[in-house]
Amino acid sequence: xxxxxxxxxxxxxxxxxxxxxxxxxxxxxxxxxxxxxxxxxxxxxxxxxxxxxxxxxxxxxxxxxxxxxxxxxxxxxxxxxxxxxxxxxxxxxxxxxxxxxxxxxxxxxxxxxxxxxxxxxxxxxxxxxxxxxxxx
Numbered sequence: 256x257x258x259x260x261x262x263x264x265x266x267x268x269x270x271x272x273x274x275x276x277x278x279x280x281x282x283x284x285x286x287x288x289x290x291x292x293x294x295x296x297x298x299x300x301x302x303x304x305x306x307x308x309x310x311x312x313x314x315x316x317x318x319x320x321x322x323x324x325x326x327x328x329x330x331x332x333x334x335x336x337x338x339x340x341x342x343x344x345x346x347x348x349x350x351x352x353x354x355x356x357x358x359x360x361x362x363x364x365x366x367x368x369x370x371x372x373x374x375x376x377x378x379x380x381x382x383x384x385x386x387x388x389x390x391x
Contacts, residue, residue: 257336258366259360259362260359260360260362260364261291262297262357262364262365265355266283266321266388267280267289267297267298268298269387269388270289270298270357270387270388271289271298271300271307271337271384272386273387274287274367274369274380274381274383274385275287275302276346276365276379276385277340277379277380278369279301279302283302283305283371283372283380284302284303284372284378285303285309285312285313285369285370285372285377285380286300286301286305286309286312286369286370286371286372286373287300287313287363287367287370287380287384288313288314288317288367288368288369288370289317289366289367289384290314290318290367292321292362292364292365293321293322294317294318294319294322294346295365296314296317297365299313300312301390302371305337305370305384308380309370309371311372312322312349312351312353312370313342313349313353313368313369313371314349315348315349315354315368315369315372316351316353316366316368317344317349317365317366318348318366319324319347319368320349320368321354321356321357321363322346322347322365323356324356325356325387326352326354326355326356326378327349327352327353327354327356327368328351328353328378330344330347331350331351334350336376338368347350351370351374352374352377353368353370353374353377353378353381354366354367354369355367355382355385355390357385359389360361366381367381367384367385368381369381
């Protein structure tokens with residue numbers, strides 16, 4: 256039987272606070288979502304001024320990163336490089352940069368997805384959240 260780490264509510268709150276701080280420090284209106292290893296939503300936050308659609312895109316990016324155990328950017332790059340058949344992959348909807356897996360002790364324990372600014376900035380916010388977990 257495998258033993259693996261998993262996220263606790265305190266971890267999720269710490270990462271959410273770091274995501275919010277990064278977004279506010281840069282004056283970015285975003286929505287961000289944190290999911291567990293199975294892609295199940297643990298946290299969704301929509302900052303003032305972000306488009307409502309971002310509250311749907313952020314969880315999709317997070318779920319894609321968690322289930323694939325890789326950044327959602329990888330899928331976007333595959334599609335942009337001509338592998339459009341990947342659009343038919345079951346269960347993956349957030350095929351855009353901004354979803355980053357949370358890796359602990361070599362295991363994917365979840366992911367953070369962000370939507371609302373440039374994709375590279377979305378990913379920056381997600382990484383700031385993850386850094387708060389690993390710094391603890």
